[in-house]
Amino acid sequence: MASWIPLWLHKLGSPPTFYRFAGTLRPWMLALALLFGLIGLYGGLVLAPPDYQQGDAYRIIFIHVPSAWMSMFIYGVMGMAAFIALVWRIKLAEVVAMESAPIGAAFTFITLVTGSLWGKPMWGTWWTWDARLTSELVLLFLYLGVIGLYHAFEDRRQGARAAAFLAIIGIINVPIVHFSVNWWNTLHQGSTVNLFGPSSIVWAMLWPLLCMTLATKFYYAASLFRRVRTDLLALEGGKDWVRKIAESEA
Amino acid sequence: MSSLQTFLAMGGYAAYVWPAYAVFFAVLIADSVAPRLRRRRVLRELRARLVRQSTRQNQARQSREPAHPTSSPP
Amino acid sequence: MTSPHIAAPLLEVRALSFQRQDEPVFAPVDFQLHAGELALVEGDNGSGKTTLLRMLAGLLHVGEGALRWRGAPLQRDACTGDILFLGHQLGLKADLSARENLHIATGLNGQRAGVSAAAALADIGLAGYEDEPVRRLSAGQKKRAALARLLLLPATLWLLDEPYANLDRSGIARVNLLLETHTAAGGAALVTSHGAVAFHGGEPKHIRMHA
Amino acid sequence: MTSPHIAAPLLEVRALSFQRQDEPVFAPVDFQLHAGELALVEGDNGSGKTTLLRMLAGLLHVGEGALRWRGAPLQRDACTGDILFLGHQLGLKADLSARENLHIATGLNGQRAGVSAAAALADIGLAGYEDEPVRRLSAGQKKRAALARLLLLPATLWLLDEPYANLDRSGIARVNLLLETHTAAGGAALVTSHGAVAFHGGEPKHIRMHA
Amino acid sequence: MTSPGLATACAAMLRRDLTLAWRRRGDIAMPVLYALIVTMLFPFALGPEDTLLQRIAGGVVLVTVLLAMLLALDAMFSSDIEDGSLEQLVLAPRPLALMLGMKILAHWITTALPLIVIAPLLAGMLHLPGAVMPVLLLALLLATPLLSLLGAVLVALTAGTRRSGMLLALMLLPLCVPAVIFAAGAVAAAQQGLPWLAPLAWLGAALALAVVLAPLACAAALRIALDA
C-alpha cells in the first residue's frame, strides 16, 4: 500500500483536528438536510400527482427509497472505515465505523417499516420472504451484530476492532441487497431510478425523490459528526485538548 | 371536503402513508437526540475526572513538598 | 543467532506500561534480563504482575514503551518458541491425562532432546498419576502437571506467574531446582511470587510493581 | 490432649477415612477440635487435605469412622449454619461484583451483627473494588473477596482450604489476624496450608495427613 | 448475629439469578433469537406458501419454543458447579429444595417468559389465525413450567456425570413428547373449531404435581451428584 495513505490519514485523522473540522461543518450539514428535506417533502406530498396505478400510496417512495439507499451507503462507509481501522489502527476510523452503525441501523429499520407499510396496500401483505426483503432484514441484523459486538467488549478500542472485523465480513450482503431483484424473481420492483440513463419515473416524482436523497445524505453527515465528536471526547479523556473543551463547555 | 382533508386522506391510503412518515421522523429524531444526551453525560464524567485528578495531584504535592521543596512550582 | 556483542541483554524493557480504559494499570517498568538471570516480580495483589507477564508473553498488546529481544526490537514471529508462559490458568484439559496434556504441548512447541514425557512427570513428582485425568488430581498435582512443561519444552525465557502456589515444600524445592538448572544453562526466568524464594544460583533481580 | 477444656469438643473425628473406588484416600484420621482452637492440616500434595475438609463440610459422604459435633453424633441439619467452608474454588460469580457476591452469601447464611458488606470488603483490602465484577479482579483480589465471607457470616467452625494461596504478605497477615480474633471469640478453624503460618493466638494443633 | 428468614433467603436467591441473567442479558435473548431464526428459516426451507405455513404454524411454534427452552436447560447448574457456588448453596442453612425452586423459577422467568412473549410474533410470521393465539399462549404457559421443573431434576441428576448432554436429551425426550402432544392437540383443536380445554386440563394437573415434587427431587439428585 502506498505510504502516503497512512500519512494523509494520520493528519486528518488526528482527533483534535477532526473535532474542530466536524464542529464547523455540522451546522451547515444540518441546515442543508433541513432545506432539501422541506423542499423534497413539499414536492413529494403536495406537488407530485397521484400515481395512475398506486394512487397516493406511492408517496411512501419519498422516504422509503432514500432510506433504502442510505442503509446501503452507510454500510459501505462503515466498511471502508472499518478496513482503515484494522489496517492502520487509526482511532478516528474506528470511531467513524462504530458511530455509523446506529445511523445505518436506523435507516434500515425505516426502510423495513415503510416497505411493510407500502406492501400491505400494494401486495396485500406486510411481509413476504422474498430476496430483497430478506437481504434487507439481514442487513439490519448485521448492523445490530456490529453494534452488539462493539458493546460486548469492555475495552472500547478492542470492541471497535472486533466489530470492524465483523463489518468487513458482512459487506458481501450489500451487493446482494442491490442485485437481489435481478438475480431472483421477486415481488419487489427492480430499478426504476437510473442515474446514468433514462429513468422509468416521471420528472415530477423524480425531483422530490432526489431532494430527499440529498437530505438524507446531509443528515447522515450531520449526525455522524455529532456522534464522532462525542466519542472522541470520551476516548481521549486524558488529553489536554479534551480537558480544555471540558472546562470551557461547563 | 376541504383541500386539507383531501390532503390528509391521501386518496384512502392515509393509514399507510402517514404512519410511514411518522416512523421516518420518529426514528431520525431519536437518532439525533441520543448522541446529544450522551455528549452531556460524557462531559459530566470528564469534569468529574478532572476534579478527581486535581485533588489527587494536590495531595501528592502536599505529601512530596517537605521532601523536595525545589520541585514545586514557584 | 549468537549475538555479536556479548553485553546485549536477552530481554530489555523500557518504560513499559499498559492501559485499560485509558488508565495505566501500573507505573512504567524498566529492566533488563540477561541470559542466566532470574528476576522476581514483586508487588501487592493487584499491582499488575500478571498483566506485565501477559504483556511480555504477547497476549496483551504493548501499550506504551519498548520491548527489545536480544538487542533488537521484539518481533513476535521471531521468538514465539523462545518464550514459555505459565499463568494462573494452567492450560490443562481436565478430561485428558497429564501425559496426554504434555504430548499436546510438545506437539505444538517441540520437545527438548533427551527428555520424555514420562520422565518429566516422574521428575516433577507425578509418577503413578501419568494416566489419571487431570480433573481427578489434587490442586498441587495439577500445578505439577503444568510445571512439567518446563522440563519438556525448549524455551529460553520462562514467564512464571506464581509457580509456587498450591505446591508443598518438596514441590517448591523442585521448582527452585528447575530455575537453577535453567539459568545455569543460559536461560532466563521472570517469576512472580509472594512467598520467599530460596534460589541458590546467585542473587535474583527484583522488579517491584506499583499500582 | 492436654487442653484444659471441660466442655465436650466442638468437633471430634474418630478413625475417619474416605474411599474412592474402594481404595482409602488417606490413612484414618483422629483428632478433636475444641472451641478456641486452630488446627493446621498438613501433608504433601495429594495427601487428602482437601478431601478431608470436604468430608467435614458435608460435601462428601463419610466413608468409615465417626464424626461428633459438640459431643453428639454429627447431624447435618442441626449444624449447617455453624460450619463455613472455603475451598480451592472460591464460589464467586464472576459476573457479579464482590459486594453483590457477599449479599448473596448473607442472604443465604445470615449475617453477623454489626458488620456490613462494605466494611468487610474495606477490612480485607478491597476498598475501591467493591463494585468491580469479580472477573476483573486479580487472583489475589478474588481470594480476598472470598475471604470477606469470614468476616460477614456467622459460623463457629471454619474449614479453610489453602486460604493463603495467591495472597500477598499483607493479605496473609490479615488472614492470620482473622483466625486469631475468631479463635479468641470461641470459634475454631481447620486450615490447610503449605507455607508457614504465623499464628499468635497460641500453639496450633497439627494434623498430618498420610496418603 | 442476625439470621434472615426464609423469605429473605428466597429473595436473595431469586435476585441473584435474575441479576446474573441481566448481566448476561445476551444469553437470555439467545433462546428467543434461536426461536426467531428457526421460524424464519422455515419459510425458506419450505417455500413461502401461506396455506402450508398456516397449516403447520401451531406445531412449529410449540416445538420451537420447547426446543429453545431445552437449549438453556443444560446450563442451569453448570456454571454454579464450576465456580463452587453450588457447594456454598448446598452448605447454606436453608432448605435446599426451596432454594432450588427459586432457581427454577428464575430460570423459567429468564428463558421461558421471553419466549412466550414473542410467541405471538413467531405465530404471526407463520400466519397462524389470530383466534388460535390465546390457546397457543395458554398451552405454552402450562407446558413451559412443566418442562423447566422436570428438566431441572434431570439436569441435577446428570450434574455429576461427564457426558451429561446425551443423557439429558435421552431422558427428556419421553417427557417432551406428552407435553407436545397435549399442547399441540389443544392448538390443533382450536384451529379446527373443536373444544380444546381437555388436553390443557391434563397439562395443568401435571404441572401442579411437578411444582410440589420436582424441587424435592432436584435437591436429592444434586446431593448425590456432588458427592464424588
Next chain:
Amino acid sequence: MTSPGLATACAAMLRRDLTLAWRRRGDIAMPVLYALIVTMLFPFALGPEDTLLQRIAGGVVLVTVLLAMLLALDAMFSSDIEDGSLEQLVLAPRPLALMLGMKILAHWITTALPLIVIAPLLAGMLHLPGAVMPVLLLALLLATPLLSLLGAVLVALTAGTRRSGMLLALMLLPLCVPAVIFAAGAVAAAQQGLPWLAPLAWLGAALALAVVLAPLACAAALRIALDA
C-alpha cells in the same frame, strides 16, 4: 532440541480435539439426539399425514441439522478459554490459522459428520422420497462445513466478550439464511424433478473460499478478542 514439523503439530491438534470429544462422547451424541427429537416431534405436532410430512421433509431435515450444529458451535472455544489452553495455543510457535483450521476440522468431524450420517434416517422418518436423498446428503456435505468455518470466525470474535449467546445467534443468522436457501433450493428442485446442480455449485464455491479464508480470519479475530 527437536522441533516437530507442521504435520506433527497439526496431527497433535487434531488428535487432541478428537480425543477430548471421545472422552465426552455423550456430548457428540447431543446434537444427533437433538435432531432426532425434533424430527420425531414434528409428526406429533403436525399430525401424521404422509403427504404433508413428505412435502416439508427436505426443509425440516436441513433446518434441523443446521440448528443442531449451531448448538455445538458456541462451545468451540469456550472450554479452551476457561482453562487457559487457548493462550498456550496462541503462544505456540506454529501458524495459528493452521492450528485453528485443525480445530474447525475436528469440530466438523465430531458434530456435523454424525448428523450427516443420521440424516437419511431423519429424512426417512418424514417420508422423503429415496431419489432425493443423495441430493440432500450432497447439500449437507457442502453446507455443514461452510457453517462450521463461518461460525468459527464469529465464535472467535465473541471469545473476548462474556460469550454472549445472543450476539452469536444474531451474527450467525445472516450466514445461515443463504446456506439454507441454496441447500433447500437444491432439495426442492430435486423433489420436483428439476435440475438441482446450480444451487449446489454456489454452495461449493462459497465453501472453497471459506476453507481458505476462514481460518485466517479466525486467527485474526482470536488475537483481537484475547487482547484484554
